Amino acid sequence: MKRAFKYRFYPTDAQAAELARTFGCVRKVYNLALAARTESWTLRQERVTYHATSAMLTAWKKTEELAYLNEVSSVPLQQALRHLQAAFTNFFAKRARYPTFKSRKKSRRSAEYTTSASRWRDGRLTLAKMTEPLHIVWSRPLPERAAPSTVTVSQDAAGRWFVSLLCDDVIPDVPAVNPAVGIDAGLDSLLTVSTGEKVTNPRYERADRARLARAQRDLSRKEKGSHNRAKARLRVARVHARIADRRRDHLHKLSTRLVRDNQTIVIEDLTVRNMVRNHTLARAISDAAWRQFRIMLEYKADWYGRELITVDRWYPSSKLCSACGALAETMPLAVRSWTCRRCGAVHDRDVNAARNILTAGLAVSACGAGVRPQRESSRTGQPAVKQETSGATQGIPSL
Numbered sequence: 001m002k003r004a005f006k007y008r009f010y011p012t013d014a015q016a017a018e019l020a021r022t023f024g025c026v027r028k029v030y031n032l033a034l035a036a037r038t039e040s041w042t043l044r045q046e047r048v049t050y051h052a053t054s055a056m057l058t059a060w061k062k063t064e065e066l067a068y069l070n071e072v073s074s075v076p077l078q079q080a081l082r083h084l085q086a087a088f089t090n091f092f093a094k095r096a097r098y099p100t101f102k103s104r105k106k107s108r109r110s111a112e113y114t115t116s117a118s119r120w121r122d123g124r125l126t127l128a129k130m131t132e133p134l135h136i137v138w139s140r141p142l143p144e145r146a147a148p149s150t151v152t153v154s155q156d157a158a159g160r161w162f163v164s165l166l167c168d169d170v171i172p173d174v175p176a177v178n179p180a181v182g183i184d185a186g187l188d189s190l191l192t193v194s195t196g197e198k199v200t201n202p203r204y205e206r207a208d209r210a211r212l213a214r215a216q217r218d219l220s221r222k223e224k225g226s227h228n229r230a231k232a233r234l235r236v237a238r239v240h241a242r243i244a245d246r247r248r249d250h251l252h253k254l255s256t257r258l259v260r261d262n263q264t265i266v267i268e269d270l271t272v273r274n275m276v277r278n279h280t281l282a283r284a285i286s287d288a289a290w291r292q293f294r295i296m297l298e299y300k301a302d303w304y305g306r307e308l309i310t311v312d313r314w315y316p317s318s319k320l321c322s323a324c325g326a327l328a329e330t331m332p333l334a335v336r337s338w339t340c341r342r343c344g345a346v347h348d349r350d351v352n353a354a355r356n357i358l359t360a361g362l363a364v365s366a367c368g369a370g371v372r373p374q375r376e377s378s379r380t381g382q383p384a385v386k387q388e389t390s391g392a393t394q395g396i397p398s399l
Contacts, residue, residue, distance in 0.1 A: 001303070002149075003169040009136040009161050016161075018129055019153060022072045023109045027102045029057060029069065030080045034099055037088070050085040054078065073128035075117035083112075110154035118151045125151065125163070136163060143169045157237035171303045180264035182358025184317065184350050185290045187281070188336070191254070192350035194358040199254060204246045205287040212239045247289055255296040264307045265297060266361025271313060309361035317353040317360070321345060 011019060033053040040046045057077060060066045069077065090096035117128040124133040125148070148165040155161050182194035190201040205212075215236045222229035258265060272291045276282040301308040311317070319328040326342040336349050 001169060001171065002166055003143075004152075004164045004166050005140070005142055006162055006164045007136050007139060009134045009163050011134065011161055012132065015130055015132070015134065018072070019111065019155070019161075021068075022076055022111045022129075022153075023155070024104075025069050025072045026076050026080045026111050027104065027107065028066075029060075029077045030084055031101045032056070032060065033081055033084050034101060037084075050081055053081045053084070057081065073113070073117045075114055075128065076111035079112040079114070108154065109156075110152055113151040113153070115147075115149060118148070120148055125165075127151070127153070134163060143167055156241060158241040159234060159237070160241070174260045174304060176263035176306070177261045178263070180266065180358060180362060181258070181262040182266040182354045182356070182361060183258070183268075184354040184357055185268065185270060185288070185293075186350055187284050187288060189350060190288060191293075192354045193258075194351070194354040196351055198350065201288060202246070202250055203284075203287055204243045204250075205283070208239055208243050212236070212243075215239050247287075248292070251289060251293050251296055255293060255300055259297065259300040259304050259306050262306065264309065264361070264365065265301065266309045266311060266358050267294065267297065268315070268317065268357060269310045269313045270294075307365065309364055311357050311360045311364065315357070315360055317356040318349060320352075320356045321347065322352050322355040322359070323347075 033048075033056065036053065036056060037048040040048045057069075061069045084099060087096065087099040091098050113127055119126045125136065126133045142165065146165075146167040146169070148167055150166040152164040152166075153161070154164070178195070184192045186192060187201060189198040191199040193199075215232070219229065219232040219236050222232045270290055272285060276285050278285075297308055300306075316327060319331040320326075321328070321340040321343065323345040324340060324343040326340055328338065328340075331338070331349070337347060338349065339346050
């Protein structure tokens, strides 16, 4: 399968200048092509294809105004047109919104090179229009005999340079320790596993909140457009990068361990976008990064041949007794442990929810029970916390 390996590199002044020009040209070509396609559809109801925009690019290079496009490699410019075509394909398939123009200050600075615009030799990478190879910090080895098919160079808001190498890789078979496990996401504990394990929530944003606030105050005092404001903005970006890097590293290690150790993983289909509307918990929910963790579980489960089951978000996992199946009438968020009035079992709220999620997920896998995710449904008037509807609790005895 294809896997991307991302590394940090340190360009020379000449390489940094060349890449900065390439980023600018990629952004310009993307915006010109988007404007042409939008105008063609708005005025004449005609769709412009990728091949038509490629011909436009050739004409743009011949004009005096856009002659500077010839100074950079043509491959990243063509790749920008392909990315725009993919954006329109996703839009017409209703998988994404209409493409937007790239901004010099806010958009991601990146350029994509194919094998025709890069040279990989003896573990050294040289891009088109450059005479020296990139100084890459090899934090982990590439797969044996790997030859990058696509190279993506980017610069983040903190000024750091990264290169992503897309290579063929073989994922080794890893025997699973547990047949199945259920996972309940939370804030006190980042994750609670049906085995009883609780993963501590590191709260990286809270740990650096004072540093971030101080950097943002300094930024607000600087005059707009000044060099001091640019330096202050960079300090803010570095604090954000530190938080994001630590969070991502923790989620990668956690998701990899769970996928390697378990054959079947059951999670809840949480709508984080709606949950963050609760302004009391929005900051903590964003810091937990449940959506990012789910994405990691999805593609890593595909790598290792594991089964990832998603239970409907309205399933009453917290209010349901995992011992006898009785349903509690109410379960406020402040209640962390409770006793079943029917059988007398004492439950830790999160462990009980994880066990119920596992049971529901196995039912989905075995017979397609009615706890599947309902992504297309719209539920209005519901608070931004995990709750259940009456339809999700039919047939469950109430306490």
